[in-house]
Amino acid sequence: MITPELKEEVYNCIKCGLCLTPCPVYKQLWFEGASPRGKVQLIKKIIEGKLEASDRFHQLLFTCLLCETCTVNCPSGLKVDRLMKAMRAEVLEKFGLPWQKKMLFNLLTGDRLLPFFLFWGRALQTPFRALLPKEGKVGTIPYSKLPRLNKKSLRDQYPEVIKADKPKERVLYFTGCATNYLFENVGKAVIDVLNRLGVEVIIPKGQMCCGLPIFLAGARKMALKNIQKNIELFSQDDVDAILVDCATCGAALKKEYIHILEEMGESTEAAKKMGKKVMDVSQYLANFDLEKHLQPIAGRVTYHDPCHLLRSQGVKEEPRALLGKIPGLQFVEMAGADVCCGGGGTFQWEHPDVSTGITGNKVKAIKDTGANLVASGCPGCRLQIFGNLGEEPIEVVHPVELVAKALSQKSY
């Protein structure tokens, strides 16, 4: 359902075109249908009943990273991304989901299918990889650069409550699927750092995928169970914060849940209350006096802004400040750090050519800094950047991994 307020917004598009050149997708394709203005105008025609939601429209609607650059740049104040997201939900019934997405989303919303898949995935990933052709890619990412499954999911490696002596604060930790199943190092780093700072960490059992990949594909009903379950588990009054290490999960918990529930006509009260406590781990760590604990580590680091952290949540300075605090580590800003990496979740395998072009610019900007480390608080961005770095000896990490390293001098 597109809400009446969103519908009315299309009339605020004055067609100035200021959204064209900031749009990474338009800058690859250079035709209007790829631009935010073009899409808004088509949505307007559909709302007015002058155009049907056709195949071509559907194709254009998904030729978008949902990076939200247009929304923050729109002088008229259109929430372009929300309009597109609502429209994706609107056309879902007509067009359905591609089978790959259907399969993935079924995994992420079910609680029985996933363990089964993970068991066989872990058992077979090594022999299976050996069978893959060397040159093959998933979207833009070579098989050889795909991450491996954690031997044991992160949540199975820790108790539900990780106690601290005389805890200063208590936090809930939303691990997200990427950290839980693929990037355990990030999760371990988060837990170690918090522990060291005397924070009690609770990892609520039964937490589910945040659902963002599902509802951004338009499948809102499918994601509803995940949303409601997570809200139920994370609505706890006696904790100081809800921490997230993944920009995307953070955007979901902090903002998207509220929008979606509102647009679906569900109650938003609990989501709003929970959302207020949600913080990116870099934001949370900004409140601590870390300097006295940090040991020097050598290196030159640059930082990439995830769309879901910068534009969805407005977090810009904290991760940089965090990196800047680490002695010995030289921080260098890359050109266009705030430009989307070109991953966009499933965008990169739906539009590998466009994605390669955008990521190519990102990789060049990274190389130009001469850094040997790229930090970014989003698993999607890290995957995309790592997958497109080629043979460059540049490590791609979460900022908190570097903090953990500087705290312990242990390698993550």
Add this chain to the structure above:
Amino acid sequence: MLKPEILQKFISILGPERVKTTKEDLLTYSYDAFIAESIPEAVLFPKTTQEAAEIMKLASASRVFVTPRGSGSGLSAAALAKEGGVLICFTMMNRILEINCANRYAVVEPGVVISELQKELDKVNLFYPPDPGSATVATMGGAVMMNAGGMRGVKYGVTRDYLLGMEIVLPSGAVMNTGGINAKDVTGYDLTRLICGSEGTLALATKIIVRLLPKPKTKRTLLAIYNHIDDAGNTVAKIIEAGIIPATLELMDKQIMKALEDFMHLGFPLDAEALLLMDVDGDVEVVEKQAALIANFCKAQGARDVRVSQSEKENEQLWVARRSAFGAVARLRPNCLVEDATVPVSRLTEAIKRVIAISEKNRVQIAVLAHAGDGNLHPLILFDQRNKEELVRVEKALDEIVDYALSVGGTLSGEHGIGIAKSKYLSRQLSPTALEMMRAVKKTFDPQGILNPGSFLESAA
């Protein structure tokens, strides 16, 4: 109607990817930043002169209407397929071909976005001054065809003043060059400047050669806040009269300040009536001196506060704000027509008063913006296109602004062009002889009348 066999030939020239024909694609090319809509029959994206020439050869052989287009940020519907036919869109032909530091010129393809060129030039300490509000969107081809002006007009002039030469494709498909790379050139008629501002009615530009300046050593941005808009207008006249030429001299009224404040939260005072946004640039000593002088003028004319921006970041934000003014007023009402009648600068205060009076009389919301330094008013007329009764009042207000501007020796359009937005007024400013001459020129270039049909000359009353 475009015959299928002709469409097929266009596809054989460009390939299927660069010929868009779906209903959805065509709808996205039915508008620019004006309020009119007109759906083309196909949109063609050439990448080379050769392709553009072949398109025109085919078009002239089969009498297909062709309308050239860039990013579609124009404000007068000049780049819409008003009489049907195809659009030839240059956004994919967008390479900077040469930046020549020794002779200070650049050669670009028409689809290069103005600010992209400026960014590249900045790296080598060169400067292309024309700076329309839409510089981050608009293409060089569009700027040339519309003779775009902009914020630095007061000191640096407009696109025409930097244009050295072009490679053009005539409606017949013939390719020719005008002008060249030389700073001085009086060989033959100045076709370069004839085509500049022709609104895409004479030829397609496929290469553009522009003159460059050394980058000014330094720049200061000043912000003066006024309780009375008249005082702001008077300040402008005083500054110009005193022989100081700031690089930019922009005026905004309180409605625009409010819309921008909603968007960017810069701390504009919402109780003030107007502000002036000014740049001075050049050598450090000169800039310091001029900035101080201007600040004094502002205070003497009643500015309640004058601020000199403290950092590059603040400068940048202020100018992003100014660029966003047109878009930001959509926060006030859904549609906006940007009038751009221009008057001699000494009349500025009077002109602003007149606009306000016209706004009140016709009960039409008008926000006042102006490239004040060159008398180029930009009254932003705000309305809702869906309200027919309101549209009538809007039309009336527009008529009255035009009447006033012409009565004091002003012009219909300072920089946005005539297109279809102002064609009904054209004969008020141009004599029958002048119109006849223009039509003769058009006929010479385009005897069949296939290039941008329905443009200002044809639709002129």
